[in-house]
Amino acid sequence: MLPKLKIISYLSAADWWVFGLVLALTLAAAIYGHYRKKRPKNNVLDYLLMGRQLTLPLFVATLVATWYGGIFGVNEITFNYGIYNFVTQGVFWYAAYLIFAFFIAEKVARYQSVTLPDLAGSMFGPKAAKVAAVFTFFYITPVAYVLSLGLFLNMAFGISVLQGMVFGTLFVCLYTAWGGFKSVVFSDLVQFGVMCSSVLIVVLYSVHDFGGLSFLKANLPASHFSITGGNGVMNTLIWGFIALATLIDPSFYQRCFAAKSPAVVKKGVLISTLVWFCFDVCTTTGSLYARALLPQAEPAEAYFFYAVQLLPPGLKGFFIAGILAIILSTLNSFLFIAANTLSFDLLRNRFKNVVLSNRIALFAVGALAVGMSYALHGSFKEIWLTLGSYFSACLLMPILLGYIYPRRISDNLFVASALSSAFMMTLWKVCALPPFWRQVDAFYIGVLTGAVILILNLRQNKGYVKGTTDL
Secondary structure: OOOOOOHHHHOOHHHHHHHHHHHHHHHHHHHHHHHOOOOOOOHHHHHHHHHHOEOHHHHHHHHHHHOOOOHHHHHHHHHHHOOHHHHHHHHHHHHHHHHHHHHHHHHHHOOOOOOHHHHHHHHOOHHHHHHHHHHHHHHHOOHHHHHHHHHHHHHHHOOOHHHHHHHHHHHHHHHHHHHHHHHHHHHHHHHHHHHHHHHHHHHHHHHHHHOOHHHHHHHOOHHHHOOOOOOOHHHHHHHHHHHHHHHHOHHHHHHHHHEOOHHHHHHHHHHHHHHHHHHHHHHHHHHHHHHHHOOOOOOOOHHHHHHHHHOOOOHHHHHHHHHHHHHHHHHHHHHHHHHHHHHHHHOHHHOOOHHHHHHHHHHHHHHHHHHHHHHOOOOHHHHHHHHHHHHHHHHHHHHHHHHHOOOOOOHHHHHHHHHHHHHHHHHHHHOOOOHHHHOOOHHHHHHHHHHHHHHHHHHHOOOOOEOEOOO
16 A cells, blocks of 8 residues: 555545535535524624533534544654554543543633633733733644645645645635534534544454454554653653643633533533544554554555545545544634634724624634644644643643632733743743753743742732732
8 A cells, every 4th residue: 555646546436426425514514503593682692602502412513523623643643653642632631621521611601701811801800811812812723724624635636735725724714704603513513423433434444454453563663552652751741731721722611601501511521522532542543554554654644545545435435524524623613713812802892893803803814824834834743732832831820720719810910920931931942951951841841930920929919809900
């Protein structure tokens, strides 16, 4: 199996019919979502949060689907490092999901907020809302997912990666802007079923055709079965801290704000965690087979080429529809949330029509994401580490401590903690450090800086009441 041809060369008429049918169902679901409620009581709340009427099945489907847009990044990490992917992109995150379900979900529900920065404003003050919005905007701008879409269209149809990013992102912006969050949710429902089925099919055919664990152990490096995958322990643990960003993740919070009740949130996260576990087992296993059978392939592309050569006609089309669903379901959510952050949180007072400004912002975010994806074309791992580490290191501590010590962190203290963390991380990255200190990732410096500032000030200001701005 040598992936020399574009995916289009492997597809039959049956594959095209299946692929087209899935795409049509996705569009039909988005259209249904748009027309489902013709006269909402609150047009803005309906457009941004589906009127806070998200039920348990829809909550699970949209939350699960939103989490896997970087499928090529997952494949890349598994191809290079083996089950290290399951540890860093799976196990650490399951722990974070459970913490959120049992300790954070009900606290979030107390605030009738619209976005994560809006929540920060309610907890700390207007300055905190603006700072949180800036970090959220760059974290949620879907750089890796636009790149994934460009790679998909390049591998599938032979167009350039840049053309794939431009036309693919424009398509997503059009249907997302038209229907708002309801279109995102109902299209996610279709994509959820397709993406889960497609990765399961690859595993079943792989085991049937080549054998199970014994085949993989005989054809993969021993390091691929190490939890660190040849990486250092400190490097591995960074992913654990980045996974804690789930506790303040904008897409998580959007679903929580849209849910009908706190009970829906808690049950939904627990069910989603089980689904994520099964999905991660499938994607990691499939990528290990790809590494074993296509060792000379490009890491990010091997799983894709392996699957379309493995599966019979009809299922090839279903599989590539599943991969596209994985990317689109995350891309549309991240584009929508980034547009919310820009129009609702950063520029709210500049425009009277929030829905119209959100739609304009959506296309602006799409253009920015394409530009950043083109400029940062490289390793998915590095893109996620960079954007995820800044967001987590700067916002995680102040927001979590805000839950633990309500009304004890002032507006200015939040700002000081977040900006100091970002400054020290950047300084650590650009300074010439001795060899020993270069081994310490800037992420840890950012977390330590924010923690010290917060803890020292909390000890000194035990009586702070919201509304005070002194540190």
